[in-house]
Amino acid sequence: MNNSTKGYKHMELNQPAQNAANSPTKFNQEEITELSAIRQGYEETTLALGQLELQKREVKKNEVRIEQKITAIENQEKVFLDKIVAKYGEGTFDINTGVFSPKVS
Numbered sequence: 001m002n003n004s005t006k007g008y009k010h011m012e013l014n015q016p017a018q019n020a021a022n023s024p025t026k027f028n029q030e031e032i033t034e035l036s037a038i039r040q041g042y043e044e045t046t047l048a049l050g051q052l053e054l055q056k057r058e059v060k061k062n063e064v065r066i067e068q069k070i071t072a073i074e075n076q077e078k079v080f081l082d083k084i085v086a087k088y089g090e091g092t093f094d095i096n097t098g099v100f101s102p103k104v105s
Helices: 029-088
Strands: 091-094 101-102
Touching: none
Parallel strands: none
Antiparallel strands: 091 101
């Protein structure tokens, strides 16, 4: 089968059978069914690949959004810590007890 004709209604066969005449020959129903199944396989696989590419694009968009959120949270944390250090100095904070312990020099 010629690669440029894959999936089309008319396919070129490169090696004719020894007993084939030089005139057009009609395929039998079994051959047509098998060829149709092959074509359908190409179409379904091509569609699945296209859908996968769209999903990959969506995943990349989501990844960018999540990275932007992480950056925003990191910036928010930095602003908060700068404000807390300016108010209380350096130290540690236990979020479970709410107790800040200043750093001992």
